[in-house]
Each structure stands twice: as C-alpha cells, then as structure tokens.
Amino acid sequence: MFNEAIDITIKTQRTTFAKTQKLFPEYDSRKPFLKWAGGKSQLIPELVKYIPNKFNSYLEPFIGGGALFFYLNHNASVISDSNEELIITYQAVKDNVNSIIDILDGFVNEETFFYQVRSLDPHTLNLSERAARLIYLNKTCFNGLYRVNKKGIFNVPYNKRDSEQFYNKETLINASRRLQNTTIIHSDYKAVLKKHTRKGDFVFLDPPYQPMSKYSDFKRYTKEFFYEKDQKELFIVFKELVDKGCFVILTNSNHPLITDLYKNFRIEVIETRRLISCDPSTRTGKDIIVLGGI
Ligand SMILES: C[S@@+](CC[C@H](N)C(=O)[O-])C[C@H]1O[C@@H](n2cnc3c(N)ncnc32)[C@H](O)[C@@H]1O
Numbered sequence: 018m019f020n021e022a023i024d025i026t027i028k029t030q031r032t033t034f035a036k037t038q039k040l041f042p043e044y045d046s047r048k049p050f051l052k053w054a055g056g057k058s059q060l061i062p063e064l065v066k067y068i069p070n071k072f073n074s075y076l077e078p079f080i081g082g083g084a085l086f087f088y089l090n091h092n093a094s095v096i097s098d099s100n101e102e103l104i105i106t107y108q109a110v111k112d113n114v115n116s117i118i119d120i121l122d123g124f125v126n127e128e129t130f131f132y133q134v135r136s137l138d139p140h141t142l143n144l145s146e147r148a149a150r151l152i153y154l155n156k157t158c159f160n161g162l163y164r165v166n167k168k169g170i171f172n173v174p175y176n177k178r179d180s181e182q183f184y185n186k187e188t189l190i191n192a193s194r195r196l197q198n199t200t201i202i203h204s205d206y207k208a209v210l211k212k213h214t215r216k217g218d219f220v221f222l223d224p225p226y227q228p229m230s231k232y233s234d235f236k237r238y239t240k241e242f243f244y245e246k247d248q249k250e251l252f253i254v255f256k257e258l259v260d261k262g263c264f265v266i267l268t269n270s271n272h273p274l275i276t277d278l279y280k281n282f283r284i285e286v287i288e289t290r291r292l293i294s295c296d297p298s299t300r301t302g303k304d305i306i307v308l309g310g311i
Pocket residue numbers: 053054055056057058078079080081082083084085097098099100204205206207223224225226238239243
C-alpha cells in the first residue's frame with residue numbers, strides 16, 4: 018500500500034542504506050528503537066541505583082520510548098501507553114519486525130517523502146505499515162517529537178539530519194527479541210495498574226512532567242493533556258501501589274506541586290539535559306526521582 022501511495026524509486030536508496038549501515042554499525046542491544054520526548058536514557062545511571070535486587074513483574078504504564086524497559090530486559094513485563102500509534106508499533110515490532118524492516122528499507126530520508134508519509138492516514142494502513150510510518154516519522158522529524166493536533170493528527174515538521182541512515186536495523190531486531198515475553202497494552206495507566214499489579218512487582222512511573230513554566234515543557238503526546246488533577250490522581254495511585262507492596266519509582270520535574278505531593282517519600286533531585294526544547298539555553302533542568310517501597 019505504501020508503494021502505491023508514494024511515488025518513489027526505492028532501489029538506489031536501498032543500496033545507499035545498506036552501505037551506510039556497514040560504515041556506521043552503531044549497535045547497542047539495550048537501546049530503545051524510538052527517540053521519545055522525556056525519554057529516560059540519560060537518567061538510567063541514576064535510576065539503576067534504586068532498582069530492587071529482586072522483583073516479580075516489571076510494569077511501565079507510560080512506556081514512551083521505553084528506555085528503562087529495554088535496559089532492564091526483565092523476563093516478565095507489562096508495558097502500556099495511551100498513545101495508540103505507539104502501542105501498535107510495539108506490538109508490530111514484537112510480531113512482525115521483518116516486515117517493518119522491509120518497508121523501512123524502501124524509505125528515504127528526504128523532505129518531500131517525509132511529508133508524503135506524514136500525510137498518510139494510519140487507519141488505512143496495515144499494522145506493519147503503521148509501525149513503519151511511526152518509526153520513520155520519529156527518526157526524521159524535529160527532535161523525535163511526537164505531537165498531534167486536536168484531531169490527533171501528527172504535525173511535527175521534517176528535520177534533515179546528516180546521516181541518511183534514519184533507523185538502526187539491529188536495534189529494531191533486538192527490541193523485537195526483548196518484547197517477546199512482554200504484554201503490550203493500549204490503555205490509560207490506571208486501568209493497567211489496577212489489573213496487572215501484585216505484591217512484589219516493580220513499577221516505573223514516568224508520566225508527562227508537570228511543566229516548570231508556561232512555555233517550558235512539551236506535554237501533548239496524545240490529543241489529551243496531563244493536567245494538575247492528573248498529577249494528583251497519579252499520586253493516589255502511587256500510594257496505592259506502595260500499600261499493595263510494590264516497589265515504585267516515579268520521575269517528574271522538580272515542581273513545587275510534585276515535591277509537595279510526594280513530600281513524605283524519599284525524593285532525589287537530579288540535574289538533566291532536556292532534549293526536546295528548541296532553545297539550547299533551556300535544555301537543562303532538574304528531574305526528581307521518587308522512591309516508594311524501596
Ligand atoms: C515522559 S513519556 C515516557 C517516556 C519513557 N519513559 C521513555 O523512556 O521514553 C510519558 C508517556 O506517557 C504517555 N501518557 C500520557 N498520559 C497517559 C495516560 N493517562 N495513561 C497512559 N499513558 C499516558 C504518553 O503518551 C507518553 O508516551
């Protein structure tokens with residue numbers, strides 16, 4: 018269907034892609050295959066300090082790019098997110114990674130092509146095509162941002178990078194392997210945690226951050242926002258999980274609303290770089306790590 022929808026010759030680009038891959042065999046088996054706003058890759062050295070030595074299932078209900086999930090590679094995991102395209106992509110990477118790779122190998126990192134792919138309605142595509150579209154847009158749009166308008170249509174512009182290699186095959190194949198023992202759910206976080214958590218599970222909560230100022234942070238991962246009332250509801254869920262006997266780690270911004278909510282729990286403050294801001298001067302900030310039952 019892609020090949021019909023997009024008038025492009027793919028043969029030469031396939032060769033270029035193969036050559037680029039040989040020249041730059043960047044390969045890290047624990048890397049996420051998507052770049053996600055608020056991705057936790059840079060915070061992993063801090064987070065690992067608090068991971069319990071032993072736990073039953075691992076649950077990450079705001080999975081985004083899943084930096085900690087891929088790093089941990091725990092054998093029984095439940096991942097979920099309210100972003101449907103994202104969850105379809107995880108499921109397709111789990112079930113059909115080769116067909117996604119075939120589609121991506123026919124794509125080019127080029128502006129006109131980007132806007133053609135972006136204009137496709139995901140609902141008219143099969144699951145592998147939907148996944149390939151999301152991975153492609155994620156890797157070639159501005160800073161890997163996922164932002165949609167009020168109708169839920171992806172609207173991030175193209176961002177030409179130096180490399181023509183816009184995705185890494187090994188990372189995708191490794192991700193597929195890591196997803197084999199994972200339950201993948203499209204849902205609001207509350208329903209998943211209610212149904213799937215038991216005593217002794219480890220839950221990592223990485224919600225959209227409370228913005229430090231009106232303009233500072235990016236929150237629109239889906240057409241819904243995460244408001245102050247959502248942060249308050251999440252706090253109640255956090256406490257319920259701790260009461261149930263789960264090990265819980267939560268990350269958020271160092272905002273008074275958040276530090277006040279969690280004031281009776283251990284809070285670590287960490288200096289971090291923000292990757293998504295347009296203005297380099299605002300690309301630093303402080304994250305907090307809240308520990309419950311740990
Ligand atoms: C900060 S990102 C998670 C980043 C992730 N930890 C990583 O390493 O890339 C927050 C995620 O929460 C999701 N989200 C927002 N509101 C949600 C909700 N009510 N239930 C479940 N997921 C939600 C967003 O779609 C987004 O993917």
